[in-house]
Amino acid sequence: EADIYQTPRYLVIGTGKKITLECSQTMGHDKMYWYQQDPGMELHLIHYSYGVNSTEKGDLSSESTVSRIRTEHFPLTLESARPSHTSQYLCASRDPLAGSNTGELFFGEGSRLTVL
């Protein structure tokens, strides 16, 4: 069982609000990721981190930002939410294998965001 947690699981907010999606893992993994998932679409990588104080943008342009102040914590923030941000956001961490990138991704249960 993976130890990676996301809160809130479901969030409905109005346009213009600031929101933070929390992601925490207790496995000590250095690499963490945020994916955006829409129905019938592939998962898109929007942010990732190699470790503390490291953040990188993924393939899909996103207006969200992330921070990595502690190994176990990788929150995602939207300063001003819009209806186009309505989606499911999945956090993941990677099990390292000898420094390579071949390790398994462990996913949280996701945060489903609806912006009205």
Next chain:
Amino acid sequence: AQSVTQPDIHITVSEGASLELRCNYSYGATPYLFWYVQSPGQGLQLLLKYFSGDTLVQGIKGFEAEFKRSQSSFNLRKPSVHWSDAAEYFCAVGARGFGNEKLTFGTGTRLTIIP
């Protein structure tokens, strides 16, 4: 850049029947290949993975997949499905080499099981 195609959006099978979910990838070298399963309201769970070696890999829950380089495929199979296998299945490909963080996912195949 790598890509993944899952041709079947939705598959329905009877409980106890065999299953094959198709996955084709595009990548210039031998990729890392994964199958993940997602139950409703849940995150993704790894079923199996291929890195190298034996092209037939065994996973959890009785699933297996076969890497066929000549066909650029990594199809998922199960000899006899159970009602609890109803879920969304995602194939994914990863590039080799340190620093290649991108894991590219297919659009998924939704599996429905009928009694």
